[in-house]
Amino acid sequence: MEILIRLFAVLMIGFLAARAEDPLLLNTHIRMIPKIMALDTQALSHSSSGKAILGVVYDDNRKNSAKKVADEINADYDGNIGTLPFVAIAISVDELMLRHDIAFVYLVEMRNSSVRRVAPWGILNSVPAFSYNSENLDLGILGAIAIERSTVIYLNKNVLKEGKFRFNDTLFQIARFVE
Amino acid sequence: MIRFNDARLSTKIISTLIFGVVIIASIVTLVTFWIVRDLTMNTQKEKAALLLDTVEPSVAISLFLGIKDMGEKLSSITRIHEVIALQITDTEGKMILDYSRYRGMLPSESIQITKNLMEPSSLKPIGSITLTYSGEEFTQTMNRFYTLYGWIAFGVFAILWMMLIWINRLLLPIKLIARKVHNFKPGHLITFNIPYAQHEFTQIIHAFERMQRSVVEYSLKLQSINTDLEIKVSEQTREALHHLYYDNLTSLPNRLKLQEDLSGSSCSTVAILNIDDFKEINDFFGIDTGDWLLGQIGRWLQEMKLSPYRIGGDEFAFRLKEGTSPEQFRHDIENLLSLLSEKLFMIAEETVHIRATVGIAIESEKPLIHADIALNQARVLRQPVSIYDHSEGIEAQYQVNIAMSAQIRQALVEHRIVCQYQPIVSCISGKIEKFETLVRIRNEDGTLIAPNDFLPIAQKTKLYHHITQEVVYQACTLFSTRDEQFSINLSSSDILDQHTVTTIENILHQTGTANRIIFEILESEGIENFDEVASFIVRMKALGAKIAIDDFGTGYSNYENILKLNVDILKIDGSLIKSINENSRHRIVVEAIVDFAHRIGIDTVAEFVASEEILHTVTEIGITYSQGFYTGKPEFLNNFLA
Numbered sequence: 141m142e143i144l145i146r147l148f149a150v151l152m153i154g155f156l157a158a159r160a161e162d163p164l165l166l167n168t169h170i171r172m173i174p175k176i177m178a179l180d181t182q183a184l185s186h187s188s189s190g191k192a193i194l195g196v197v198y199d200d201n202r203k204n205s206a207k208k209v210a211d212e213i214n215a216d217y218d219g220n221i222g223t224l225p226f227v228a229i230a231i232s233v234d235e236l237m238l239r240h241d242i243a244f245v246y247l248v249e250m251r252n253s254s255v256r257r258v259a260p261w262g263i264l265n266s267v268p269a270f271s272y273n274s275e276n277l278d279l280g281i282l283g284a285i286a287i288e289r290s291t292v293i294y295l296n297k298n299v300l301k302e303g304k305f306r307f308n309d310t311l312f313q314i315a316r317f318v319e
Numbered sequence: 320m321i322r323f324n325d326a327r328l329s330t331k332i333i334s335t336l337i338f339g340v341v342i343i344a345s346i347v348t349l350v351t352f353w354i355v356r357d358l359t360m361n362t363q364k365e366k367a368a369l370l371l372d373t374v375e376p377s378v379a380i381s382l383f384l385g386i387k388d389m390g391e392k393l394s395s396i397t398r399i400h401e402v403i404a405l406q407i408t409d410t411e412g413k414m415i416l417d418y419s420r421y422r423g424m425l426p427s428e429s430i431q432i433t434k435n436l437m438e439p440s441s442l443k444p445i446g447s448i449t450l451t452y453s454g455e456e457f458t459q460t461m462n463r464f465y466t467l468y469g470w471i472a473f474g475v476f477a478i479l480w481m482m483l484i485w486i487n488r489l490l491l492p493i494k495l496i497a498r499k500v501h502n503f504k505p506g507h508l509i510t511f512n513i514p515y516a517q518h519e520f521t522q523i524i525h526a527f528e529r530m531q532r533s534v535v536e537y538s539l540k541l542q543s544i545n546t547d548l549e550i551k552v553s554e555q556t557r558e559a560l561h562h563l564y565y566d567n568l569t570s571l572p573n574r575l576k577l578q579e580d581l582s583g584s585s586c587s588t589v590a591i592l593n594i595d596d597f598k599e600i601n602d603f604f605g606i607d608t609g610d611w612l613l614g615q616i617g618r619w620l621q622e623m624k625l626s627p628y629r630i631g632g633d634e635f636a637f638r639l640k641e642g643t644s645p646e647q648f649r650h651d652i653e654n655l656l657s658l659l660s661e662k663l664f665m666i667a668e669e670t671v672h673i674r675a676t677v678g679i680a681i682e683s684e685k686p687l688i689h690a691d692i693a694l695n696q697a698r699v700l701r702q703p704v705s706i707y708d709h710s711e712g713i714e715a716q717y718q719v720n721i722a723m724s725a726q727i728r729q730a731l732v733e734h735r736i737v738c739q740y741q742p743i744v745s746c747i748s749g750k751i752e753k754f755e756t757l758v759r760i761r762n763e764d765g766t767l768i769a770p771n772d773f774l775p776i777a778q779k780t781k782l783y784h785h786i787t788q789e790v791v792y793q794a795c796t797l798f799s800t801r802d803e804q805f806s807i808n809l810s811s812s813d814i815l816d817q818h819t820v821t822t823i824e825n826i827l828h829q830t831g832t833a834n835r836i837i838f839e840i841l842e843s844e845g846i847e848n849f850d851e852v853a854s855f856i857v858r859m860k861a862l863g864a865k866i867a868i869d870d871f872g873t874g875y876s877n878y879e880n881i882l883k884l885n886v887d888i889l890k891i892d893g894s895l896i897k898s899i900n901e902n903s904r905h906r907i908v909v910e911a912i913v914d915f916a917h918r919i920g921i922d923t924v925a926e927f928v929a930s931e932e933i934l935h936t937v938t939e940i941g942i943t944y945s946q947g948f949y950t951g952k953p954e955f956l957n958n959f960l961a
Contacts, residue, residue, distance in 0.1 A: 175384050178440045222438055223441040290388035290390075310380040
């Protein structure tokens with residue numbers, strides 16, 4: 141029994157360690173994600189309140205982590221990015237599936253199954269979805285931000301074609317496209 | 320500008336060409352320079368701007384997204400050689416990127432372009448990017464431009480130089496024509512053999528040749544006209560010379576001819592013959608007859624073979640012929656006068672005897688003047704012939720007269736005409752009651768000139784009236800402050816001169832001395848001009864003046880005239896008085912005059928009373944006043960010491 145408990149603990153630690161975010165990368169995302177949302181020319185078309193809603197999406201029990209990201213974004217931008225008024229909220233995958241007023245989604249670390257649910261939703265509703273994990277691009281997520289020699293914005297070329305997204309062209313000049 | 324006007328035609332043409340080409344080339348060069356420079360500069364700027372445009376969106380969005388590392392994005396332009404610097408700053412001026420190809424100083428020629436970086440969504444400025452682009456290409460382009468225009472300028476200069484040579488060659492015929500025409504003389508034909516002559520020069524040559532022919536024709540005409548003119552001028556000259564040297568009336572040579580003959584000859588012996596009383600012939604028979612007679616005399620003198628000259632109205636002259644002695648000449652002249660006195664000249668149906676007087680100057684320096692002096696001398700001496708004698712000093716007297724005339728004139732101007740006053744004493748009371756005014760000239764050294772030395776000359780030189788007026792003014796001014804009577808001598812010419820009479824009247828009115836003045840007139844002058852003198856006496860007596868007859872007793876002593884002239888005083892001539900005690904005849908004459916004066920109630924004055932005996936005698940005879948050195952010498956009165 142004691143052995144089982146130790147094994148469970150090791151697995152849980154491994155699991156938790158495997159899903160923890162890199163603070164540097166996360167901070168970069170917190171700083172850049174609202175600005176990328178501002179480059180979306182359809183950002184305000186999803187909401188009738190005149191405010192674009194940036195959804196920080198989580199699954200399982202990572203609500204706190206998502207809420208923390210949303211709070212930091214709100215704190216950093218004070219409700220406006222350029223001329224675009226917005227608000228960041230933490231929202232679960234299930235709840236997201238029911239909402240139609242979300243303008244942009246940012247996926248914190250989550251399971252692949254959740255990612256596979258959000259990706260088609262984004263394409264279907266023309267809501268750009270950026271993911272913390274750039275590997276999620278292979279699962280149909282539109283974009284991700286990685287720190288390599290310099291900060292790189294990746295865009296999924298196929299999703300971009302399918303989703304009828306409308307970004308400011310300048311974004312495409314600095315983005316790196318993947319297929 | 321004056322030098323340009325005087326420059327050669329070829330110089331002017333080429334100068335104008337050079338000037339025009341330089342102006343046009345300068346304008347074209349400057350315009351082209353500006354265009355090329357602006358085009359090159361704009362091209363470079365556009366290149367730089369294009370480069371900036373390629374990176375500006377990505378830089379802007381990177382800046383917007385906070386991506387600091389832009390090296391990769393900018394490598395596309397920083398790789399370009401011409402990009403020498405790139406700076407990116409945010410809105411607060413903070414340098415985000417500072418790239419420079421060169422460390423330290425930038426190349427001198429460079430273009431700098433700055434663009435604002437905008438936030439992609441809201442287009443708010445978020446920073447700026449500055450690109451510094453190399454101007455090396457601009458400099459190279461401009462250098463190529465300079466080289467090109469240097470070659471163009473060299474080419475233009477070479478073309479102009481060749482044009483100068485060509486223009487000189489074109490204008491060479493003008494120089495050749497000018498050289499040939501320069502030495503042109505009427506009568507000489509120039510042959511123009513000009514190489515390379517253009518059509519225009521051929522025309523000029525033809526024109527010159529036509530002109531030459533015309534000049535030759537006109538020269539011939541002019542020569543003919545000149546010949547005619549020379550003949551006419553010669554005739555006119557001969558005629559003019561005849562008029563100049565010959566007398567029209569007698570056709571004899573005139574005074575000018577005589578003077579020239581004398582100056583061109585060693586002989587200086589001349590005789591001047593004057594027809595006696597020829598004026599009377601003119602007055603009696605008329606001037607035309609007088610002229611006709613002069614013609615007769617001239618022809619007769621020519622017949623006498625003495626080569627006469629007519630030198631004046633009725634004056635003829637003769638010159639001693641060479642080879643003749645002065646004595647022979649004098650003999651010939653006397654013989655001529657003798658023949659002339661026997662010669663009968665016919666005037667109408669009347670016969671006229673002509674007499675003449677001759678003056679001769681022998682071997683004289685001034686033969687005409689000296690012969691004239693001798694002629695005057697002969698007239699005075701009433702001789703038919705007189706020969707000038709230098710020892711008589713007549714010419715010297717003339718010089719003295721001229722000098723005295725000048726001295727009188729100067730004395731009048733300098734107010735050196737002065738008066739002395741001789742007392743006239745009453746024989747009854749022995750007191751001075753009158754003064755006679757006697758004129759003097761005061762020399763510059765203070766000595767006095769007596770009136771006998773200058774009054775006769777003054778009368779001949781028209782200065783006498785001025786002296787009279789000055790004397791009347793001085794005497795009247797002096798006696799306007801005194802109580803005595805005073806006398807002034809007047810000549811008949813004074814009385815005949817209306818201006819002098821009017822002046823005397825004005826002075827008498829101004830000084831208020833008319834009732835104390837006595838005018839002394841010579842008896843002889845009163846008789847010669849009786850009417851005028853009588854009229855003057857009436858005018859003066861009307862003013863209150865008195866009239867005295869001066870020097871009475873030696874001339875006509877016409878008592879009837881004295882009565883007619885209504886004089887107040889008789890001044891008995893001094894020549895009778897000064898010998899009255901020695902010459903009983905003089906005493907009888909004086910007594911007769913005094914008796915006449917007493918009978919008609921006028922005063923008498925004895926002149927030349929030089930001694931007590933004379934004074935005693937004249938008092939005894941009953942003469943009213945005495946005047947002479949004994950009773951008082953002429954002297955300046957104390958308040959009129961001029």
